[in-house]
Amino acid sequence: MQDTQQNRGYSHREDADESIDIRQLVEQYGYYWKWVVAAVVLALCIAHLYLRYTERTYAASAKVMVLDKENAPSELMALGTLAPLNSNTALDDQIQIIRSSKLMQEVVRKNKFYITYHEMGRINHKELLADALPFSLEILDKTEAQQEELTLDIKLSFGKDSDLTVNQGNNGITAVVGKPFAVDGVKLLVSPMDGKPTAGRHFLVTIRPLVSTANELKGTLTVGRAEKSNTILNFGYTSFSQEKAEIILRDLIQAYDRDLSNDKNKVTAASTSFINERVNLITEDLQRVDKRVEDFKTSNKIVDVETSAGIAQGELTTFEKQLFDLQFQQQLIRYIRAEVQKKSMKILPENLGIQSAEVTTAVANLNRLLLERESLLKSATEENPVVVRLNEQIGLLYHNLQASIENALEVNTLGVRNVENRLRSLRSDLGSVPRNENDFKSIARQQQIVEAMYLFLLQKREEMEIAASAKPENIKIIEPAKGYGPIAPVARNYYLIGLVVGIVLPIGILFVKFMLDNKIHSRKDIEDRFSAPVLGELPTSEEPIVKENDRSSLAEAFRILRTNISFMLGVKKDTAVIFVTSTTSGEGKSFVATNLSRILSMSGKRVLLIGADIRSPKVLDYLGLSYLQHTNVGITQYLVNPDMDIHNIIIRKPEGYNFDIIYSGYVAPNPAELLMNGHFDDIIAFGREHYDYVLVDTAPVGLVTDTLLIAHNADLTIYVTRANFLDKRLLNIPKELYEEGKLKNMAVVLNDVDFARGYGYGYGYGYGYGDQHSRSLRERLKQRVAGWFKPKKVE
Incomplete structure (x- = not known):
């Protein structure tokens, strides 16, 4: 029978990757849907409060x-x-x-x-x-x-x-x-x-x-x-x-x-300052020439000599005017040259009437770069790469401007020399003119030259003042400043973030929780690690033991377990001895043994329940019969004194139960030695002779060797594992016991399965039965809410 069970086709992969059960994952996460909804509501409320009180x-x-x-x-x-x-x-x-x-x-x-x-x-x-x-x-x-x-x-x-x-x-x-x-x-x-x-x-x-x-x-x-x-x-x-x-x-x-206007006005201001300086100087020259004319006329009693020069005199005046223009240009160019030689990085005057296009253009370009440099220095330092580059350009422009000025001076000097030669020729032709008249004409021509220069400068100053008073057009406003909004916070984005956080955060926490969770939850966790058959799954229950005519999901689960045990044992006419054990204490082996005894006895079978866990006895406690241990003897007393009649240690069908019990007795200091003396076999033999089923609640195999010492007496070993309790790493213990055959005809029962959380296969225990429908809706809701906060305990 054991070989038959081991060859059933259960696949076991010790180190293989675990497959992902999508449905189980959905059910597993879906159990916590209330927390996800609560997190979403909370996140949306936080987003709403943030939007309400955040300044726009x-x-x-x-x-x-x-x-x-x-x-x-x-x-x-x-x-x-x-x-x-x-x-x-x-x-x-x-x-x-x-x-x-x-x-x-x-x-x-x-x-x-x-x-x-x-x-x-x-x-x-x-x-x-x-x-x-x-x-x-x-x-x-x-x-x-x-x-x-x-x-x-x-x-x-x-x-x-x-x-x-x-x-x-x-x-x-x-x-x-x-x-x-x-x-x-x-x-x-x-x-x-x-x-x-x-x-x-x-x-x-x-x-x-x-x-x-x-x-x-x-x-x-x-x-x-x-x-x-x-x-x-x-x-x-x-x-x-x-x-x-x-x-x-x-x-x-x-x-x-x-x-921008201030930058442009700096050029005008520099030109105006230069013109004002020249006007002051020319005014003094004009006053001196006027004084000479007045003194000459007074001393020589000359009233009018304008008509005595003739055509030659008019030509002389024309060339003297040309000489004046050239000399005036020479003064302007020399002034600009003096400023350029300083390389003071200051704005140079423009529009002074310099007739050299080369010089005028170079001055304008230099001023443009000087203004650009001045603007950059408002937000940058001299070490800024752009400023350094501008300085290099300005230095080169200074050099080129000096060359242009020298060329202009050379051209101007040549023109002055030519005009002076022509004037000397004309003056020799006028040698016959009376001396007084000739002298007066010379003084008068000087007066005209100075006066013309004076008027020219006044005109330029007026032009500069007009330019300064006119507002330069620097920018054009295409779209004036216009406010709009609010642009933040954007309500839609924050509500969306709240929704996403409300969903992702609890799921993320659950994901971490599940990743760190190394507990057994479903029969799949068992089947993936070793191939022992799984007899059944017992749902989480608040009741320690099933009642007569019980129609709860727990009772139905034990009935299914009873049926599966029959299939495991096959056609067996004599007594079946069933051992119930686990890896550690607290997994529910005593719970399974007592309830299985009751379910078997309900079917009319003669059942004997033996509490063989003589280190930590729990059988009478589960049955609510702990008071009987004070008036009865148990296994420990019999193992110490094998001459005792076995009938004397049997508790015959205690009140409320239809099966017999042999409880463990007092806790002995040497339980392993007592179980090794062979007299426990006598108790099993007695059970085989007088009962249909003998259920033995044994000690946990992961803690002590007691169960292995008496395991040869079993026809079927039910290995109880508790969901959400046992560490998956401890499954190596039942795996080794199963593969080495140390426990006869071993099968696993998964206890305390919470089907509502998506664990287990969920066969629908209780569907159509009275455990839910026999209670009112109010009672069911009340129990469910209480279940959220009350820890579940199965020993």
């Missing part, structure tokens, strides 16, 4: 076109690697200028954003702009520059009427609205705003240095080049206040426009 973030955007500057000259393009920065790089430089602290400081200073106001709520605080406050705050004893360096944190609590409580840290003072008060050496005045109630409201006022505020505000500023454009910039800003975001972008663009 708003955004503003704008689009601006930076108008093109003068095209780069061809001579700069010829510099190769030191050519001017391309349009992409130039626009990147402008982006760095916009993001500089200097421009943001102007915005902060204009709007006094270094003072922030938050109205306090029960959980979170809301930022308000000064215009939306029900009060105004003034700093009385500090200049604007001192205010920009101030650091102060106070809490304003408005009471009834004009009561005001001011707290700074743990210190508080009582003040009156509309009257000055001092906090930390700073004199403040809080004034009410008409029509805006303040009673019961609390505000946090924070004052920070302007520089740190500007650095903080520019942290959320974004400036980038528009797609496929080298002139259009996209501005973006985020803030807890939509209005504040709009204001910052609007004023920042205005500050950038002013900065």
Whole structure:
């Protein structure tokens, strides 16, 4: 029979990978669906609370076109690697200028954003702009520059009427609205705003240095080049206040426009300064020439000699005018040369009337790079690679400009020499003109030259002043600053995150729990490790023993076990001796032995239950007959005194039970030696003679050798393993016993299986029976809820 059971086709793979039972996994995880639902609800509630009390973030955007500057000259393009920065790089430089602290400081200073106001709520605080406050705050004893360096944190609590409580840290003072008060050496005045109630409201006022505020505000500023454009910039800003975001972008663009205008005005200012200096000098020359004319006429009594020179005199005047123009050009060029030789990195004057196109173009290009360098230095240092590259370009331009100036001077000198030669020829032709008239004409020509230069400079100065008064067009606003939002937090995303976390987190915890779980849960865990037959699975039960006419799932499971035992034993006319053992204590072997005895006796069989676990007896305790051990003797007494009549140790069908019992007796100090003396075989022989079934509750084989000493007496050995209790690694013990045949006709019973958790095969114990349907819905729900919290215990 044993060989038949061992060859039943149970597959055993000692080291093979375990297959995954999808259905079992679904049932296993599905048992905890309540926790998943609870986690989802909790996560969604947390997401809702977060969204409710989190301050909204708003955004503003704008689009601006930076108008093109003068095209780069061809001579700069010829510099190769030191050519001017391309349009992409130039626009990147402008982006760095916009993001500089200097421009943001102007915005902060204009709007006094270094003072922030938050109205306090029960959980979170809301930022308000000064215009939306029900009060105004003034700093009385500090200049604007001192205010920009101030650091102060106070809490304003408005009471009834004009009561005001001011707290700074743990210190508080009582003040009156509309009257000055001092906090930390700073004199403040809080004034009410008409029509805006303040009673019961609390505000946090924070004052920070302007520089740190500007650095903080520019942290959320974004400036980038528009797609496929080298002139259009996209501005973006985020803030807890939509209005504040709009204001910052609007004023920042205005500050950038002013900065560009200031750069362009520097060229005009340099040119105007030069012209003013020359006007002052020419004025003195003009006064001296006028004085000479006046003195000459007075001393020589000359009234009018304009008509005495004739045609030769007119030609002489023309060449003298040319000489003046050339000499004036020479002065301008020499002035520019002197400035260039200094290499002071300062803006050079433009539009002075220098007739050399080469010099004029070179000066304009040099000024363009100097302005670009100055702009970069607002947000970078001299060591910046871009600045270093610009310095190299500027140095090369200085060198080229000097060469152009020298060429222009050489051309100018040649022109002066030619005109002077022509003048000497004309003056010799006028030798016949009276001396006084000739002298007067010479003085008059000097007067005309100086006067013409004076008028020329006045005209240029007027042009410069007009240019300075006209606002240069630097940028074109394509889309003005406009706020929108809120953009964060996005409710849909947070609810989705809550849903995912609510599902994934409990499943992840369960996954870790199951991965770390090394307990036996189902018959598959047994069948995967060794091929011993599994007689059945016993469901979790709160009742220690089945009752008469019991229709519960536990009773039906034992009836199925009874049937399977019959198949295991086959056609057997004599008594069947069934040993019940386990690996460790607490797995339910005594529970199985007592209940199986009752089920067998219900079928009309003569049953003897023997408590052979003489180390830790539990049989009478399970049956509720522990009081009988005080009035009866047991196995231990018989093994010590084999002359005793076996009938004297039998408890005949105690009250409520239809089977006989031989309990273990007192706990002996040497149980193994007692079982080895051979007299236990006499008890088994007696049982075979007088009963149909003899069930022996033995000691755990994983702890002591008692069971192995008497195992030869068994016809069938039921090996009890408890689900959710026994470590899978301990299955090596029954595996070894089965493979070595140390336990006769060994079969396994899996005890305490929780079918609701998806363990076991789930044959539907109790379906159609009275254990569930005999109770009301209220009782069943009550028991199930209690089962969630009450630990289950099977000995």
